[in-house]
Amino acid sequence: MKITIREIYLVFLKVGIILLGGGYVILPLLSKELVEKRNWITKEDLVEFYSISQCLPGIIAANTAVFTGYKLKGKYGAAAAVAGMCTSPFLAIVCLATVLGQLTKVPLVVDIFWGVGIGILILLLLTVQEIWETSIVDKFTLFLFLIVFALTVFCTFSPVYSIIGAAFAGIIYKLIKRRVE
Amino acid sequence: MVCLLLFYEFFKVGLFSVGGGYATLPFLYHISEIYHWYSARELVDMLAVSSITPGPVGINVATFAGFKSAGLLGAFVSTFAIILPSFLLVILIYKLLNKFSENFYVQAVLYSIKPAGCALIAAVGVRLFHDYILRDISVFDIHRLTAFIDFKALFLLVGLLVLSIKVKKNPLLYLGISALFGILLHLKSLF
Numbered sequence: 412m413k414i415t416i417r418e419i420y421l422v423f424l425k426v427g428i429i430l431l432g433g434g435y436v437i438l439p440l441l442s443k444e445l446v447e448k449r450n451w452i453t454k455e456d457l458v459e460f461y462s463i464s465q466c467l468p469g470i471i472a473a474n475t476a477v478f479t480g481y482k483l484k485g486k487y488g489a490a491a492a493v494a495g496m497c498t499s500p501f502l503a504i505v506c507l508a509t510v511l512g513q514l515t516k517v518p519l520v521v522d523i524f525w526g527v528g529i530g531i532l533i534l535l536l537l538t539v540q541e542i543w544e545t546s547i548v549d550k551f552t553l554f555l556f557l558i559v560f561a562l563t564v565f566c567t568f569s570p571v572y573s574i575i576g577a578a579f580a581g582i583i584y585k586l587i588k589r590r591v592e
Numbered sequence: 593m594v595c596l597l598l599f600y601e602f603f604k605v606g607l608f609s610v611g612g613g614y615a616t617l618p619f620l621y622h623i624s625e626i627y628h629w630y631s632a633r634e635l636v637d638m639l640a641v642s643s644i645t646p647g648p649v650g651i652n653v654a655t656f657a658g659f660k661s662a663g664l665l666g667a668f669v670s671t672f673a674i675i676l677p678s679f680l681l682v683i684l685i686y687k688l689l690n691k692f693s694e695n696f697y698v699q700a701v702l703y704s705i706k707p708a709g710c711a712l713i714a715a716v717g718v719r720l721f722h723d724y725i726l727r728d729i730s731v732f733d734i735h736r737l738t739a740f741i742d743f744k745a746l747f748l749l750v751g752l753l754v755l756s757i758k759v760k761k762n763p764l765l766y767l768g769i770s771a772l773f774g775i776l777l778h779l780k781s782l783f
Contacts, residue, residue, distance in 0.1 A: 431646050431764060463685065466702050469678035470650035471612040477682040486683060493675055500647025501655050505667055507641055508659040515637055519778050524640040526774025528724055529745055530766040531643055533752045535614055535717040539710055542611050546706035556707040556714075563618060563715035567625060570618040570712050574608045574705055581704020582697060589696075 414451060414483055416491045422449070423476055423495030430472065430496075437461070437472045441479065451483055468574075472496060551584055594662045595669045597627070602654055602673035607681075610709030613649030616674070618712040620657055621719070629661035636723065643767055650674065725749065748773050 422444055430440060438461050445451045457479070464474035473493055480492025507514075514520045547553050555577055562568040601623050609615040617639070624632055635653075638660070642652035651671060658670025688695075724745050752766055759765065 427648075428646050430648060431644075436763070437648075464682070465612070466610075466706065467678075467681060467685065468608055468610050468705070469606050469681065470609075470616070470648050470674065472648035473651065473675050473678045474682050477679050478686060481683055481686050489679060489683060493679060496648070497651055497671055497675065500645065500652045501667065501671055503645050503647065504642070504652050504655040505659055505664060507645065508656055508667070511637060511641065518781075519775070522774040522778035522781075523771050524637055524774070525724075525745075526748065526770040526772070526777070527640040527644060527767055528636060528720065528770075529748050529773075530752065530768075530770030531614075531639060532717060532720050532724065532749060533756055533766045533770075534643070534763055535713055535720065536753075537756060538611065538614050539714045539717060542706060542710040542713070546710055552704070552707040555704055556711045559708045559711035560715055563712055564718050567622070569622055571604055571608045573708050573712060574610060577704045577708035578701045582700045585696065585700035585703070 414488075416484060416487055419480055419483055419488050420491040420495040423480070423492045424498050426476075427496040427499045437475060441475065445479060452479060456482065555580060594629075595665055598658055598661055598666055598669045599673045601627075602658065602670040603676060605654065606674040606677035609650070610705050611713055613651075613653070614713055614716070615709050616650045616653060617716040620653060621716065623657070627661070630657060634660065636720070643763075644771070744777065 426437075426440055426444060430437060438457070441461075442454060442457055446454050446457060457475075460478035460482070461471075461475050464471050464478060467474050473496065476492040476496045477489045480489035482488075484491070515524070543556075547556055559573045559577060562573060563570065601619075605616050605619040605623075609619055617635075620635055621632060624630055624635055630638070635657070638653055638656040639649075642649050642656060645652055651674065654674040655667045655671045659667035662669070725742055726740065748770060752769065755769070756766070
């Protein structure tokens with residue numbers, strides 16, 4: 412079966428249009444489009460790409476798109492996939508951004524945004540819960556969580572330094588642990 | 593010049609945000625504090641729009657912030673810059689996939705950056721909670737709690753929280769209900 416760059420772009424364009432509400436829905440969506448409808452990759456591959464994408468830095472949907480595109484057609488496939496996924500959000504946001512200033516003066520829109528903000532708060536909480544379950548596995552990871560949380564809430568500490576610091580702390584901790592064992 | 597800065601800042605966001613779309617928020621707050629391209633208030637509005645617009649939230653909000661900072665070109669630069677680290681990193685990982693999962697240092701880093709990413713998202717949660725639920729702390733008075741706590745917001749939050757425990761996680765459900773609640777409050781205020 413020959414898959415063209417154009418086809419990859421179009422499929423991910425479609426995914427970018429349907430994808431609504433963040434990372435949670437990307438896996439079933441891609442599974443339907445790539446595995447069930449087109450049989451381009453196996454379900455196992457997709458699940459593996461998705462789970463690695465969650466651990467890596469970056470937007471999970473974009474990471475998964477690059478993985479899948481690369482598997483299908485190398486770096487051009489990866490570029491087509493990620494470009495396809497970004498096209499519709501880009502256009503939609505650029506259109507909305509030009510009118511956002513006016514929109515936020517409409518009382519109804521202000522109230523809707525207010526409500527949506529609280530919905531987002533719940534989504535943040537669910538995201539934290541989901542990552543917590545797979546990442547806070549022992550005392551050290553709990554300690555890291557608390558340190559970074561305190562630094563970010565109480566100081567204006569750059570999140571970049573938090574992540575770099577955590578990476579080094581992890582390496583040092585694992586090195587010490589390996590030596591002790 | 594702004595575009596170079598945008599590229600640099602959003603490349604960092606793409607490289608260091610761990611945990612998906614909402615994980616970009618702490619970085620975007622930090623950017624608003626340093627550069628004043630957009631205010632924290634505008635970021636919350638952008639976030640609301642991004643969540644109810646198709647596409648990954650992280651990409652939407654990056655496009656938005658870029659557009660706010662430097663127009664159409666800014667939107668393009670920030671979107672490209674936030675994606676680029678994913679592109680490079682994933683291809684690198686793909687090539688090393690077999691060795692990748694066994695490498696000691698990679699494992700150590702992945703083991704420790706996720707808790708940090710999780711904490712960063714939780715901290716944004718605290719910030720939003722403060723913005724939405726609590727009003728001015730300086731007016732705190734036990735007898736006038738309504739001046740201090742937004743009870744309508746708290747009611748919605750607790751309602752959604754109970755729902756999230758009972759029902760399967762579907763982001764659209766929460767966003768839909770909360771938008772509807774906003775509309776209802778608006779209608780009530782009209783009469």
